[in-house]
Amino acid sequence: MINTERADWRRGAEAAYRYRQRKGDLDVPYEHVEDAGAFPLGRWLSDQRRAYRAGTMTGERAAELERLGVVWDTADAGFEANLGAARAYHDLHGTLAAPQGAAIMDVQVGQWLTNIRRPGGLGKDPVRAERRAAQLAAVDPDWNPAVLGWTVDWQRHYAYLAQLLAEGARLTAVVPGVTRHGDDVGRWLATQRRNWGRLNAEQQRRLGALGVGPQKAARARKAPAKTTTEPGPQAGGPRAGGTAFQNGLQALTQYIAREGRMPGRGAVEELPDGPHRVGIWIGNQKTRRDRLDATQLAALAELGVDWAQ
Known part of the structure; x- marks a missing residue:
């Protein structure tokens, strides 16, 4: 009597060996037919x-396939390949706050990082998700700025500013037009000083550690009294609209x-200046999508807003 199960397994192992010899790995498409x-x-x-x-494979068979280079979990293999590209990006840029279009080693690492930052992006298995998060944190502790309360764009510019100062640049010399990897760090810095009150406490602490503080108020100059009063910016105008969006x-x-998901329409979030109806706000942004600029859409996309892609 011939043990057909053993014969079939041996045939498969030998086919795997030939494929490995020819291709250099066992990354075999599901539909591939050998021989x-x-x-x-x-x-x-x-x-x-x-x-x-399932634990039904013998140790001898598992060891033989492992010697051939089998990958037991193809999802983990894909994650490891992208993580390698992320490490290379970090080696070059000093941060994992990559813009969505960033690529390195033929990997769209910016899009990959955007995807895994979204709720559930690290996988449904909580143990695996925790392990992957730890691997990313080992590369860059701030790989997911949303949990800290700010955007990827903010984190990238902050990292570039810290790098410039560590390399000997004077803070007073980081003015609009001073760039790093194509990002205008000087202009970003001026914006942080001007909008200091809108930053959260941790953002202020981090910038303060670099010597950055709020923009100093201009000294008031005595001016003749006006006989008429000019109206200020109208509600909904460019300045109000920009502030409201931020x-x-x-x-x-x-x-x-905090919640790991998009807000419902009734959600309200507390900010230093009071409560904000964030659920209604995001609905309003969707209805006026065509009037949002590229920067605003990119900021929403980084947070996982699908219609902003």
Whole structure:
């Protein structure tokens, strides 16, 4: 009597060996058929992974496949490949706060980081998600700025400012037009000083550690009394609209960091200047999407707003 199960397994192992010799790995597509169409190697390897996870594979067989380079968990293999690209990006930029379009080593690392920052982006298995988060934190503790209450764009500029100062630049010399990796750090710094009161406590602490503080008020000059009063910016004008958007973005960032999901329409978030109806705000942004500029859409997309992609 011939043990057909043993014979089939041996045939599969030998097909895997030939594929490994020819291709250099065992990253076999599920639909691949080896031996001139005679053996479904991709499906066979999928069956072996299933048996390995279920604990029904013998140690001898597992060891033989591991010597050939089998990857038991293809999802983890993909994560490890992208993590390698993320490390390379960090080596070059000193941060994982990559813009969405960033690429390195033929990997769209910016889009990958955007995806895994979203709620559930590290996988449904909590143990695996925790392990992956730890791997990312080992590269950059601030890989997910949303949990800290600010955007990826803010984190990247802050990291670049810290790098410039560490390399010997004087803070007074970091003025608009001073760039790093194409980002205008000087202009960003001026904005932080001007909008100091809108930053959260941790943002202020981090900038303060670099010697940055709020913009000093200009000395008042005595002027003749005006006989007429000019109206200030109208509600909904450019300045009010910009402030309202930034406040809404801050409220949305805080909500997602705490709840791990998008807010419902009735959600209200507390900011230093009072409560913000963040659920209604995000709905309003969707209805006026065509009037948002590229920077505003990018900031929303980084937080996982699907219609802003």
